[in-house]
Amino acid sequence: MTDLLSTAQMRATEARAIDSKQVSGADLMERAGAAVAAAIGERFEPGRALILAGPGNNGGDGFVIAHHLAQTGWTVEVGLLGAAEALPRDARAMHDRWADANPVTTLDNVRVEGADLVVDALFGTGLARPLDGRAADLARDTVPATCVAVDIPSGLCADSGRALGGVAFHAALTVTFHRPKRGHYISAGPDHCGELVVTDIGLEHFAEQDGIPLIGAPVQSDLSKGASAHKYHSGHAFVVAGGPGKGGAARLAARAALRIGAGLVTVGCPLRALTENAARLDAVMLRPLDGAPGLAEALEDERISSVCLGPGLGLRHDTQMLAITALRSEIPAVLDADALSRFSRDPSVLFGFLHDKCVLTPHGGEFARLFPDLAERLSDPAEAGPAYSRVDAAQAAAERAGCTVVLKGPDTIIAGPDGRIAVHVAAYDRAAPWLATAGAGDVLAGMIVGLIARGMSPFEAAAAAVWLHVQAARTFGPGLIAEDLSDALPAVFRTIGV
Numbered sequence: 001m002t003d004l005l006s007t008a009q010m011r012a013t014e015a016r017a018i019d020s021k022q023v024s025g026a027d028l029m030e031r032a033g034a035a036v037a038a039a040i041g042e043r044f045e046p047g048r049a050l051i052l053a054g055p056g057n058n059g060g061d062g063f064v065i066a067h068h069l070a071q072t073g074w075t076v077e078v079g080l081l082g083a084a085e086a087l088p089r090d091a092r093a094m095h096d097r098w099a100d101a102n103p104v105t106t107l108d109n110v111r112v113e114g115a116d117l118v119v120d121a122l123f124g125t126g127l128a129r130p131l132d133g134r135a136a137d138l139a140r141d142t143v144p145a146t147c148v149a150v151d152i153p154s155g156l157c158a159d160s161g162r163a164l165g166g167v168a169f170h171a172a173l174t175v176t177f178h179r180p181k182r183g184h185y186i187s188a189g190p191d192h193c194g195e196l197v198v199t200d201i202g203l204e205h206f207a208e209q210d211g212i213p214l215i216g217a218p219v220q221s222d223l224s225k226g227a228s229a230h231k232y233h234s235g236h237a238f239v240v241a242g243g244p245g246k247g248g249a250a251r252l253a254a255r256a257a258l259r260i261g262a263g264l265v266t267v268g269c270p271l272r273a274l275t276e277n278a279a280r281l282d283a284v285m286l287r288p289l290d291g292a293p294g295l296a297e298a299l300e301d302e303r304i305s306s307v308c309l310g311p312g313l314g315l316r317h318d319t320q321m322l323a324i325t326a327l328r329s330e331i332p333a334v335l336d337a338d339a340l341s342r343f344s345r346d347p348s349v350l351f352g353f354l355h356d357k358c359v360l361t362p363h364g365g366e367f368a369r370l371f372p373d374l375a376e377r378l379s380d381p382a383e384a385g386p387a388y389s390r391v392d393a394a395q396a397a398a399e400r401a402g403c404t405v406v407l408k409g410p411d412t413i414i415a416g417p418d419g420r421i422a423v424h425v426a427a428y429d430r431a432a433p434w435l436a437t438a439g440a441g442d443v444l445a446g447m448i449v450g451l452i453a454r455g456m457s458p459f460e461a462a463a464a465a466v467w468l469h470v471q472a473a474r475t476f477g478p479g480l481i482a483e484d485l486s487d488a489l490p491a492v493f494r495t496i497g498v
């Protein structure tokens with residue numbers, strides 16, 4: 001499992017290593033710089049390299065890289081921000097080794113034009129405030145295709161993935177050490193990092209705390225079915241649909257719930273939408289509902305194991321009554337789309353009925369309607385590190401709501417009411433750009449409700465569904481529309497051995 005560290009966790013690991021006296025800060029810097037130079041050697045032909053060295057240990061790594069590149073045929077120029085005398089001890093030593101035989105210029109005097117490679121060793125995990133002056137100009141002027149970032153692109157907050165002051169380098173390659181940091185994955189991180197390489201610098205033995213897990217493929221045995229199982233062993237998911245002409249979203253959710261393995265799925269809809277839904281559904285069952293009292297009656301069936309509300313439900317008063325009715329039944333519930341937005345005027349009404357078996361699946365806009373203060377902190381300019389992050393926001397939302405919150409996006413954050421967090425990022429080798437398509441969210445809600453019907457906990461169901469959803473998009477490939485996601489699931493199941 002890959003996990004994402006905070007800068008504090010990384011610093012603690014480094015401190016434990018150094019305190020053990022088994023390794024020194026200079027050893028770590030030597031290994032870090034050598035790892036970056038090796039990654040460069042595997043991807044770029046030698047030419048003219050410009051190293052931008054900052055005033056801390058990130059700059060120290062830059063001098064190690066200069067040393068290695070010069071030994072492998074590169075013409076190397078180094079520009080330093082600040083005075084050599086002010087560098088921390090290890091960085092100063094690396095500077096002195098280089099400066100003994102080579103000139104070091106100031107950052108003000110370097111020019112990125114004409115460089116085949118720009119090594120951004122300005123700031124790493126110690127970035128405390130926005131880039132300014134010459135560093136900010138260089139971040140704007142450096143061509144991403146020629147830029148290799150040391151540890152993290154300078155300007156990017158390693159805890160939040162947000163560019164402090166809105167300015168950060170864009171790199172073709174980022175080489176980080178020991179473990180990826182949160183900032184490499186969430187928010188703008190992947191956009192700034194380019195290719196991400198994580199190198200081992202010998203800290204494994206000193207790692208104590210786990211970071212935030214990046215969600216991987218679900219365990220096959222959690223999704224397989226017993227050879228002699230009855231359909232009711234896999235649960236019965238109930239999806240509440242809107243009125244005539246509005247049923248598509250709920251049908252997408254229902255089909256996803258069935259494909260992901262719920263034993264039975266029923267769509268409940270107003271009587272006047274029955275014919276339309278009947279014409280479009282076969283394996284999914286249909287039940288007319290007479291408003292909230294009708295839903296209450298339907299949910300009295302003890303075999304119903306999960307309920308999904310929101311997709312295509314509309315923003316009228318009925319939606320609020322239907323949601324409250326579903327929540328009162330205490331059946332595990334997935335609330336999406338209109339079932340969230342309907343409560344924007346007074347989210348505390350919703351919070352009053354939620355319980356720990358619920359899952360809320362807001363995209364950014366829906367999140368802002370339910371948690372305006374948290375969304376505002378996210379949209380306020382990030383001026384100091386560690387900046388407020390999507391992880392902080394999702395965690396605070398789950399605590400307030402008392403249930404699992406899935407904050408959707410290319411980077412999807414899953415937060416449990418107990419503080420548990422998991423992240424799936426559709427970037428790097430998990431990119432799924434065609435998933436940004438109408439109805440994809442409805443399918444995700446259906447997948448979650450289907451897995452809950454099968455007996456998974458809300459948090460586990462959300463994590464597994466988010467991975468399967470992206471995997472289905474990646475398996476189908478370009479041209480994907482929401483309808484295709486459920487139909488790609490059988491192929492996905494085969495590849496993970498279900």
Ligand SMILES: NC(=O)C1=CN([C@@H]2O[C@H](COP(=O)(O)OP(=O)(O)OC[C@H]3O[C@@H](n4cnc5c(N)ncnc54)[C@H](OP(=O)(O)O)[C@@H]3O)[C@@H](O)[C@H]2O)[C@@H](O)CC1
Pocket residue numbers: 010011013014028029030032054055056057058059060061088122123124125126127128129130131132150151152177201
């Ligand atoms: N952890 C590990 O195991 C290993 C870590 N290693 C490397 O160390 C790096 C972390 O080093 P670091 O802690 O010295 O911080 P770094 O990022 O160089 O910056 C700090 C300096 O920048 C300054 N400063 C900050 N923001 C600024 C701004 N906007 N504009 C101007 N100045 C600003 C800040 O000044 P201050 O805030 O103190 O005034 C301070 O002087 C890490 O990313 C990795 O590359 C590897 O060598 C080996 C293993």
Ligand SMILES: Nc1ncnc2c1ncn2[C@@H]1O[C@H](COP(=O)(O)OP(=O)(O)O)[C@@H](O)[C@H]1O
Pocket residue numbers: 337363408409410412426431432433434435436437438439440441442443444469
């Ligand atoms: N660029 C992207 N890459 C991968 N997945 C994405 C991207 N943008 C959105 N998604 C995912 O697509 C889904 C969109 O859901 P949502 O915004 O509710 O759309 P809709 O309301 O149209 O169904 C979410 O699961 C989200 O995580």
Ligand SMILES: [K+]
Pocket residue numbers: 058120121122123124149150151152153154
């Ligand atoms: K950097």
